[in-house]
Amino acid sequence: xxxxxxxxxxxxxxxxxxxxxxxxxxxxxxxxxxxxxxxxxxxxxxxxxxxxxxxxxxxxxxxxxxxxxxxxxxxxxxxxxxxxxxxxxxxxxxxxxxxxxxxxxxxxxxxxxxxxxxxxxxxxxxxxxxxxxxxxxxxxxxxxxxxxxxxxxxxxxxxxxxxxxxxxxxxxxxxxxxxxxxxxxxxxxxxxxxxxxxxxxxxxxxxxxxxxxxxxxxxxxxxxxxxxxxxxxxxxxxxxxxxxxxxxxxxxxxxxxxxxxxxxxxxxxxxxxxxxxxxxxxxxxxxxxxxxxxxxxxxxxxxxxxxxxxxxxxxxxxxxxxxxxxxxxxxxxxxxxxxxxxxxxxxxxxxxxxxxxxxxxxxxxxxxxxxxxxxxxxxxxxxxxxxxxxxxxxxxxxxxxxxxxxxxxxxxxxxx
Numbered sequence: 419x420x421x422x423x424x425x426x427x428x429x430x431x432x433x434x435x436x437x438x439x440x441x442x443x444x445x446x447x448x449x450x451x452x453x454x455x456x457x458x459x460x461x462x463x464x465x466x467x468x469x470x471x472x473x474x475x476x477x478x479x480x481x482x483x484x485x486x487x488x489x490x491x492x493x494x495x496x497x498x499x500x501x502x503x504x505x506x507x508x509x510x511x512x513x514x515x516x517x518x519x520x521x522x523x524x525x526x527x528x529x530x531x532x533x534x535x536x537x538x539x540x541x542x543x544x545x546x547x548x549x550x551x552x553x554x555x556x557x558x559x560x561x562x563x564x565x566x567x568x569x570x571x572x573x574x575x576x577x578x579x580x581x582x583x584x585x586x587x588x589x590x591x592x593x594x595x596x597x598x599x600x601x602x603x604x605x606x607x608x609x610x611x612x613x614x615x616x617x618x619x620x621x622x623x624x625x626x627x628x629x630x631x632x633x634x635x636x637x638x639x640x641x642x643x644x645x646x647x648x649x650x651x652x653x654x655x656x657x658x659x660x661x662x663x664x665x666x667x668x669x670x671x672x673x674x675x676x677x678x679x680x681x682x683x684x685x686x687x688x689x690x691x692x693x694x695x696x697x698x699x700x701x702x703x704x705x706x707x708x709x710x711x712x713x714x715x716x717x718x719x720x721x722x723x724x725x726x727x728x729x730x731x732x733x734x735x736x737x738x739x740x741x742x743x744x745x746x747x748x749x750x751x752x753x754x755x756x757x758x759x760x761x762x763x764x765x766x767x768x769x770x771x772x773x774x775x776x777x778x779x780x781x782x783x784x785x786x787x788x789x790x791x792x793x794x795x796x797x798x799x800x801x802x803x804x805x806x807x808x809x810x811x812x813x814x815x816x817x818x819x820x821x822x823x824x825x826x827x828x829x830x831x832x833x834x
Contacts, residue, residue, distance in 0.1 A: 429678075429679045430446070430679040431644055431678075431679040431680055432445060432446075432648070433445060433648050433649060433650045433651070433682060434621060434622045434624075434648055434649060434650060435447060435622065435650070436564050436622055436623060436624070436625055436650050437564070438479060438508045438510075438532050438533045438564055439479075439506070439507075439508030439509075439532035439533075440506065440508065441478055441479060441508055443625060443650045443682050443683055444625075444649075444650030444682045445650075447682070448712075448713050449676065449681060449682060449683065449684060449707055449712055449713060450478045450479060450682065450683040450684070451476060451477055451478050451479075451683075451684060451685075451700060451703045451704055451707070452477060452478065452479040452480070452481065452510075452652070452654075452683050452684065452685040452703075453472045453477040453479075453480055453481070453685060453696070453697075453699050453700050453703075454480065454481040454482070454483075454512070454685065454687075455468045455469060455472070455480065455481070455482050455483070455696070456468075456690070456696060458489075459482050459483050459484060459485070459488075459489035459492055459493070459496075460486070460488035460489045460491075460492050461492070462492040462495040462496050462499065463499075465482060465492065465496055466496050466499040466500060466503075468696060469482070469496065469500060469505070469507065469509070470500065470503060470505055471695070471696065471697055472507075472696060472697060472700055473500075473505050473507040474505075474749055475697035475700040475701060476700050476701075476704050476715050476716075477507065477697075477700045478507070478508075479507070479508050479509075479510055479532075479533070479683070480507055480508070480509055480510065481509075481510040481511075481512050481535060481685075482496070482509060482510070482511060482512065483512050484511040484512060484513055484517070484520060484527065484531075485513075485514065485516075486516075486520070487520065487523065487524065489520075490520045490521075490523070490524035490527040491524060491526075491527070493509070493511065493524075493526075493527040493530045493531060494526045494527065494529070494530040496509070496530075497509065497530040508532035508533065509530070509531050509532050509533075510531065510532065510533040510534070510535055510566070511527070511528075511531040511533070511534050511535065512535045513534060513535065513536050513537075513554065514537055514540050514541075514573075515540055515541075515542075517534070517536055517541065517550075517554050518541070518542075518550040518551075518553035518554050518557075521534075521553075521554060521557040522553065522557065525561075528557050528560075528561045528563065529561055531563060532563065532564075533563060533564045533565065533566060533625075534554065534557075534558050534563055534564075534565045534566070535565070535566040535568050536551070536554050536565060536566075536567060536568070537567075537568050537569065537570060537573055538551065538567060538569060538575050538606055538607075538610040539569060539570065539573040539574045539575040539576075539606065540573050541554065547575075547577075548613070551610070551613065551614075551617075552617045555614050555617040555618065555619050556617065556618070558619055558623065559617075559618045559619055563623070564623040564624065564625065565614060565619060565623060565624055565625070566624075566625040566626070566627060566652060567607055567610045567611055567614065567624065567625070567626055567627070568626075568627040568628075568629065568652070569603050569606045569607045569610075569626075569627065569628045569629070570628075570629045570630075570656055571599060571603055571629070571630045571631075571635075571656075572631075572656070572657075574599070574602055574603060574606060575602075575606045578602050578605055578606045578609070579598075579599070579602040582598055582601050582602040582605060583598055583602075586598050586601075596635065599635075600630075600635060600638055600639050600642065601642075603628045603630070603639055604628060604639060604642050604643050604646065606628075607626045607627070607628050607643060608626075608643075608646060608647055611624050611626060611647070611649060621649070624649050625649060625650045625651070625652055625682070625683070626643065626647065626649045626650070626651055626652070627651065627652040627653070627654065628640065628643055629654055629655070629656035630655070630656060631655060631656050631657045631658070633655065633667055633670050633671040636653075636655055636671045636675075637671055637674050637675060640653065640675050640680050640681070641675075641678070641680065644680045650682035650683070651680060651681055651682055651683075652681075652682065652683045652684070652685070653671075653672050653675055653676075653680070653681040653683070653684045653685075654668070654672075654684060654685040654686070654687055655667055655668045655671045655672070655686075655687060656687055657687065657689075658686065658687045658688055658689070659688070659689055660688065660689040660690075660691065661688075661691065664686070664687070664688040664689060665686070665688065665702050668686045668687070668688070668702065668706075669702070669706055672684055672686075672706055673706060673710060676706070676707070676710060676712060677710070684703050684706070684707070685699065685703065686699045686700075686702045686703045686706070687699065688702065701745075704716070705718070714759040714760045715748075715759055716744055716745055716748045716759055717744045717748075717758070717759065717760075717761040717762060717763050717780075718741070718762070718763070719737050719740055719741045719744070719763045719764065719765055720762070720763065720764040720765070720766075720775055720778075720779060720782075721733065721734070721737035721764070721765045721766065721767075722766050722767045722768075722771060722772075722775070724767055725768075726788075727767070727768040727770065727787040727788055728767035728768050728787050728788065729788045730787075730788065732767075732785055732811075733765055733766065733767035733785045734767075735812075736765050736783075736785065736811070736812045736815070737765040739812050739816075740763060740765055740812070740815065740816065740819070743816050743819070744763070744819070747820075751823060751827075753830065754829060754830060755823060755824075755827035755828065755829060755830065756827055756828045756829075756830055757827050757828075758823055758827045761780045761781070761822075761823070761826075761827075762778075762779040762780045762781075763779055763780065763781055763782065763819070764776045764778070764779035764781075764782030764783070765782070765783055765785070765815075766782065766783065766784045766785065767785055767787060768784075768785070768786070768787025768788075768790060769784065769786075769787060769790055770787075772784030772785065772787075773795065773797070776795070776796075776797040777797050777800045778800075779797070780798070780799060780822070780826075781796070781797070781798050781818065781819055781822055782796070782797045783795070783796050783797075783806070783811075783815055784797075785811075792807060793805050793806070793807050794806045794807070794811055796815065796818060798818075798822060
């Protein structure tokens, strides 16, 4: 496999490049952040609003469920509403079981989508499988849409699994059940991709994924898949779970693969907290890429964990407030200024590491720890510029950030 040196992760696997709407995936393009709605797609207003939230949070592709005629008919309306909001985020239609029929019966749906996602494990059974798979591929070709062939071990093609199991039984030293399952996943993805090409879909219109819910299995599957093809790969730990469990599991799996140069798009499939925001999965995906040095999305705040020297919660509250302030302002800053996403910030809690970390950041503040003089020096690009005191430090620091952004980063569309 040819390799491209790119970013701190070292060798980046070279793949074909696929265009999805205005987004490029694969080859030397940046790793793309994806997300998925959890609204009823037939409710075009609610789905549009959630897509808008995800896109504004930084999701570069958004996948929506297309499971019945009502959902299929809603897709063009959703596209129209998004464009009226000046949002041109590419939409991916997620099809299971009846995708062939929905696309044939609703050509406007096929036209409004930017990519189709199909699962070879449930596209059809028996003699219908190949016919229905071919029908979806035909629609993709007709409307010039790329396809993600997404295999999942929760819905693996049983005929492929049975064949791999039979082959394993004839081996002198049979592999264990986990290895057989992994081989079936990879085989299903690769054979389906070749079949799609036989049906007329160009090789630069295909993206593959093979999702599992175990970290070690995911790493093994994608290492194998990456070694055996040059299609772009979409990474994600399926059914990652809630809260810290989902975040830790996804990060552990994706970070290993990304460090090895494997992966062209990612999704962090978090189960939202009750009434929680769907945008958390976008933020986590961005933070994985940014902390690895692969991309920059928004200034991130360095903050200490606290110790016996920081019995006040001031620095914790301020760090949270500043991070939220930056994220809230990024849509405006991103449109107005060049490079602001690379800015670094530090909110530190005491004199031990506070001044040093603050000097390393573009803008940093060292708050007083327990028993220290009630003063907070501010550093800009390593130089102390002023000292803040009193009860309004957080708002004053945010004003300093705004002035720094306006002063430091060139305005878009304005020549030097």
